[in-house]
Amino acid sequence: MDELITQLYPLPSSERQLKGLYLSHNLRQYSHVSKKPFVYANFIVSLDGRIAVPHEDGNGQAVPTSIANERDWRLFQELATQSDLLISSGRYLRDWAAGRAQEILRVDDPRFSDLKGWRLDHNLPPQPDIAIISSSLEFPIPEVLTKSRRKVIVFTTNNPDLERVKEIEATAGKVFVAGDSSVSGEKMVQQMHELGYHTIYSAAGPKILHLLLKGGVLDRLYLTQTNRLLGGQPFSSIVEGDLFDAPIGVNLHTLYFDSHGLDGLGQLFMSYNLANQPIPKSEMNPQ
Template identity: 30%
Template sequence: MTEPRIDRLRSSTAPVSDDDILDLYTVADRSSAWLRVNFISSVDGAATSSGLSGDLGTAADRRVFDLLRRLCDVVIVGAGTVRAEGYGPMRLDEEAVDWRRSHGLTAQPVFAIVSSSLDLDPASPIFTDAPVRPIVVTVDAAPAARRAELADVADVLIAGSNAVDPMSMRRQLAERGLHQMHCEGGPRFFADLIRDNAVDELCLTISSVLEGPGAPRIVSGQAFDARRAFYVAHVLTAEDTLLLRYLRNESPLR
């Protein structure tokens, strides 16, 4: 049997610029639906530190996190993660806005919040201070009164009967011209995306800490039979941080 090739990871002679990073993560065909998921994990697989993913973050992770938002048409986040991580209005800085405009994109990406229960406050700054009208992705079974309240401050998409259907969500967002989808969690929603084979790409930062037992993984929920093959598109390093990009094996980029 042929031995698998193993190579050492070597640093380049010069650090990569923001433009280099943007090029590395750019999807060539922006006209087709593409769903990227972004997470951070400790070395031993924890998705949070002290209950928050942000507490695992490093300066390099934040830099790439911000650059990935430049590239997308819509940022998708589960409502539980919005509450836990203290999300505010989705607003990029002036440099990012200028970059997007110079590349033919809208000034700001759309913020899409996924919630089956609609446990969201219509008076929250997420809605009232948003630079672009947000989207709420929900289900037929969601409370009608709350759906009507949120419809005053956001576009409400119905994607499923009792649980959000990721493929229906993808289709409806793409129909709005929001083809480049960037999902920032949380773990339960990631499980739904995996189950329905809705993930094209995973960007995973490995933070060089050990958190020990008890913390959740980047995916959680009821077990199901799923095995999805991905390959490593690139690996970036920044001191002790690894920044990994995985693409689905049947990806047209390969």
């Protein structure tokens, strides 16, 4: 992790430490400036745009092991560390129950002991709360999620199974209706705001990114592009859903080249601000 990366944008170009790179973006300040939650998402993609390939056991899809790497994982953890609330899905909990998923923020991993300290220094609990988006409400809630008074908040659609709602609320937290046939990103984030969450990180998949974009509530997209081509079917990209009514514009915020990633093949670490979301001028050139 000691090898330097190159900042390509904003100019002037400079060499930067990987460790602490995304912590330096200081995401927690944004909601205090804008008086609304700051919502951000993150993906790692192959050069041909793939974020997932089928599991070896044929059940669902997962991040390709050929592009997953420790240097990107470090930055993923730095993004999760800064959040009050993590957005995930019922699929994530089902995968966890099946042994195909893990805790999103790994503060108990010795490699990330500094991130645990970072949260303590900022008067944050060891783990952020977790928000689950699910229309069916068909998912287990692992006990590990609810220990230490951690909250699980569920967002679903109209006319949910009331018995299932009672079961979830007796076990974990609160269920909120935030849409008719699908969850509305706008209604969901407004409810998160009313619950007191300021910094919200989507660690979920392309369908949830779609609803955040459609609702106009995503503020920043982080993207790692790896220098490997995968091919194959099915094709899964960062956004999946209906065609947007109008293309969604983004502005490049930061661009870094990691020449040491993927055994020297390299990768780009990029971040984009949504064009309709103002960012304080003081943060346009993170150091």
